[in-house]
Amino acid sequence: MHIVLQVVFAIVFGFAAWMATRKFLAIRRNIFLGRPENLSDQKGRRWQHMLLFALGQKKMFKKPIPAILHLFIYVSFVIVNIEVLEIIIDGVTGSHRFFAPYLGGFYTFMISMIELLSVLALIATFAFLWRRNVMKLKRLNQPELKGWPFKDANFILLMEIVLVTAILTMNATDFRLQQLGAAHYHDTGNLLIAQYTSNIFMGIGTDTLIAIERTAWWLHIIGILFFLNYIPYSKHLHIILAFPNSYYVRFSEKGKMDNMPVIMNEVKTMLDPSAQVEPIANPPKTFGAKDVTDLTWKHLMDAYSCTECGRCTAACPANITGKLLSPRKIMMDTRDRLEEVGKQIQLHGPDFSDNKSLLGDYITTEELRACTTCNACVEECPVNISPLSIILELRRYTIMEQSDAPQEWNLMFNNMENNQAPWQFNPADRLNWKDEV
Amino acid sequence: MTENLKNVPTVAELFANGESPEILFWVGCAGSFDDRAKKITGAFIRILNSIQIKFAVLGTEEGCTGDPARRAGNEFLFQMLAANNIALMNGYGIKKIVTTCPHCFNILKNEYPELGGNYEVMHHTSFLQSLIDEGKLTVQGGAFKGKRITFHDSCYLGRANQIYEAPRNVLAKLDGALTEMKSCKSKGLCCGAGGAQMWKEAEHGQKEINIERTEQALEVKPDIIASACPFCNTMMTDGVKIKNKEDEVKVFDVAELIAMANQLMA
């Protein structure tokens, strides 16, 4: 390869890597805007959980067909990185298929595998486009996906087609060039797909073939570098964050709500002034959450990890029966607001004020109030997200900071306070059933 | 009803005699005050009496666990109620609790420990299963032969605490035909009552959740919808009524079905 091209490559690659790093660091900073939450115990169990759920996609296999299609794309994405590594080495050093001479028959096998998975991924991609745009699967066409999220999903699928086509074209022309004995195009062995697809390029001259091969090569790597910079703005961030998000899973039973030690202590000392209570290290600024910074870092990582697949919403009893609540929207709103907060911090520093908040400007009380806390959303999520946990934190704010409860709930609270039961019964009558049943 | 309940000891009575119960039966607000749920309480008491276990209830000393307050967002109220219950139970030296309400079960088991209330907590369906396994309870299934029974999973028993099999294993003793709804176990659809929804109008929507769930249940043409939660029971009973099926389809708690099978109640 020409030295000028090597320099161009190095610059393009360096720029893309720098831009991506910057964005990923910003995301990391945004996640740590959240309040502390300790999820660093039981390391062995966490690794196991991550291997099973992120690498092994255990939850995905509750729906086997999409799971297999998704697996094609996922595995092809992972394995294609070997080829990307080679492209980077070739690009910087000017070599061609750097690994081939060292790996021999294994190289043939490896590239053949990449080809096979690329074709499978292509099939999956078409199936996914079909499902989204022709079949119009309900969970992939709900209101919160209008606009950018819907385009994002399709765009990624189209890009997948471009990348796979580029790789297959690159290999096919390369193979043809080997047959023609073109300089630098050394033997790669019989590549699984290229040995057939190379026939498409029969009768084309060496120079044109080289031009096609090079174009496909550049298209592929630029596509990959673009993709790298695109993911942090897209739902496709899950391909990275699914891993830490499964590692830092909450192991407590799904039914358990997070305790509020500050209130616990206050109540304990109120009931018994001599009670010994443990002091709280980082007391939260508010009771419950109004904005993203009132949530914990795990809530925020959840938001960035969301694949927008809508499995949660499809299982949500409130959503199924036409209420405004959609757990997927809760996650999307949290991420959008967090991105906005991140931008504000970049522009105006950490003490910015934009008079906006997650509660109110993004998520309404009506949505929150529709939740039955049934945990269906948590159960369904393939990347271990809990929309419910965020809903409950926001609810706490509406009740304890805004005193905004439906009239019936205020009555219920009163009853519970005065009668130790949510209904208006006299506590002295609590055992009356004994003589009635 | 066959006869009035004779033996419902309270912890306070036992305590006064220097005794303590083997298990505390946590009745819960629904089980104490709601007319439909009181029948479930009665059925479970009859079972307890039939197996000669030393149990007691807290009676008028029992207070709401605080579940609806906590889930609505009122942590103060929850903490107050919880602190009172914990002080009471710790004072009595309570070790083991059985309850017929999955919400009470969940909160007593998962949320009281970090407030200082550590007990062994069982839902009555798990408890019934253990009695059967240990040979302390034999179920006479005959009366339900040929009846189609479908079990509605309660969210706070199932997804929240992974208890799917105990109620089914108990129901299996009835000789009926257990049929599953299309969404069951971890995919079971909520009845609509949880998260303090029981105490307010549903938010604006196209349908009530209990109707959606009742329709799923009716699809499998059951004679009996079995539940294991007083709130699910209410929701499904209402659903069946609204669908005008109350003559053909009955909603019963697992405990009621066992009590009926063993002729402990009509």
Ligand code: SF4
């Ligand atoms: S917990 Fe709330 S948001 Fe999640 S599925 Fe149930 S009702 Fe919907």
Ligand code: SF4
């Ligand atoms: S929260 Fe989970 S289930 Fe819901 S859309 Fe996001 S990834 Fe899918």
